[in-house]
Amino acid sequence: RAGGRDRLAARRGGPALADGRRDRVATLTATDRLLAVVRGDADGDRVLVGANLGEDDAVVDTGLDGWAVLLATGDPAYGGTGSLPIVQGGSVRIPGRSATLLHRPAPDLV
Numbered sequence: 001r002a003g004g005r006d007r008l009a010a011r012r013g014g015p016a017l018a019d020g021r022r023d024r025v026a027t028l029t030a031t032d033r034l035l036a037v038v039r040g041d042a043d044g045d046r047v048l049v050g051a052n053l054g055e056d057d058a059v060v061d062t063g064l065d066g067w068a069v070l071l072a073t074g075d076p077a078y079g080g081t082g083s084l085p086i087v088q089g090g091s092v093r094i095p096g097r098s099a100t101l102l103h104r105p106a107p108d109l110v
Helices: 002-013
Strands: 025-030 034-040 046-052 058-061 068-072 086-088 091-094 098-104
Touching (some): 025 058, 034 058, 046 091
Antiparallel strands (some): 025 034, 068 098, 086 091
16 A cells, blocks of 8 residues: 555656656666666656666666665565665666656756
8 A cells, every 4th residue: 555655646746757758768778687667857857767687786887876765665664675776876776576656857857
């Protein structure tokens, strides 16, 4: 239940998630074990959805800094093990067997 409420709150709070245009979605990486996509809006608001199906942590280079974790399935609040994503500069380390939702606000919204 907590996850559903949090996803709905994130969607209402982030312009990039509320924008349904498909032309504003870019795939950063897509392999048999890792998927990372970014959605943006016209003002520069961005969200990243990452899913790591592998056992080991995976690093995704986003090319942008300023990301904040909105949701992480590794969070114990969602039944996870406590292994959370690590954002460092323009990259994010996604723990194995987990998914995450990151937000980067538009530069003028910061």
